[in-house]
Amino acid sequence: MEWKKGNRRIVLLVGPFAIKIARVRLIKYLATIRQNWTRAENLKNFLRLVKKDLCYPIDTDGGFKHLIFRGLLANLREFAYFVLKRCPNMMPIYFSLLGFVNIQRSGLPCDLDYRTLWFDHIQGKLQDDGIESPVRRFGHHFSNSENFCFDSKGRLRMVDYGDPETVWLLQKYPDLLEPFHKPSD
Ligand SMILES: Nc1ncnc2c1ncn2[C@@H]1O[C@H](COP(=O)(O)OP(=O)(O)OP(=O)(O)O)[C@@H](O)[C@H]1O
Ligand SMILES: [Mg+2]
Numbered sequence: 001m002e003w004k005k006g007n008r009r010i011v012l013l014v015g016p017f018a019i020k021i022a023r024v025r026l027i028k029y030l031a032t033i034r035q036n037w038t039r040a041e042n043l044k045n046f047l048r049l050v051k052k053d054l055c056y057p058i059d060t061d062g063g064f065k066h067l068i069f070r071g072l073l074a075n076l077r078e079f080a081y082f083v084l085k086r087c088p089n090m091m092p093i094y095f096s097l098l099g100f101v102n103i104q105r106s107g108l109p110c111d112l113d114y115r116t117l118w119f120d121h122i123q124g125k126l127q128d129d130g131i132e133s134p135v136r137r138f139g140h141h142f143s144n145s146e147n148f149c150f151d152s153k154g155r156l157r158m159v160d161y162g163d164p165e166t167v168w169l170l171q172k173y174p175d176l177l178e179p180f181h182k183p184s185d
Contacts (some may be wrong), residue, residue, distance in 0.1 A: 008071040018106040022071030029067045072099040074162035087170045091157040118143035127138025154182035
């Protein structure tokens with residue numbers, strides 16, 4: 001049994017399963033409320049700051065939606081993408097409990113470095129194919145080797161694909177991770 005920590009999910013690895021628990025950063029949000037209370041000079045200002053915080057989009061760092069719902073959304077999207085698209089380079093998901101917990105097939109850590117996987121292979125391929133802004137659109141997820149694992153047959157699979165751009169790329173190139181398969185003995 002092993003624990004892993006991402007920004008949006010805490011992952012418990014138990015045998016063939018990766019149990020991905022959505023992080024709800026309530027304490028961090030309460031700290032933001034406290035900070036707003038200190039900053040505001042009166043109740044009216046405080047309520048204005050709280051309301052502003054509630055309205056930030058989910059991608060705004062430190063906002064209410066970002067801190068509370070990002071993990072849930074990642075789990076829900078990942079499950080929906082797997083069920084609807086079933087790309088061969090996605091690590092399969094067996095079950096989702098309303099996004100609070102996902103159960104995914106577990107894999108072995110990917111030992112490929114940033115240069116080999118992202119810079120030389122993926123980014124190189126996208127540039128050759130004339131795909132626009134590869135670093136901005138795909139760099140965040142694809143340049144981090146921790147978002148990939150090898151399955152029991154030595155095939156490289158993506159384990160963190162809870163966003164639309166990532167899935168777009170996985171679908172466009174179903175054999176993207178093929179060159180990294182480890183031949184099984
Ligand atoms: N199916 C899996 N098998 C083995 N390890 C996994 C699996 N899924 C996730 N992990 C490990 O747990 C870590 C966190 O998982 P994941 O990347 O899915 O979470 P996240 O919070 O969305 O990540 P980020 O920090 O990129 O937002 C991964 O970096 C990886 O090391
Ligand atoms: Mg990740």
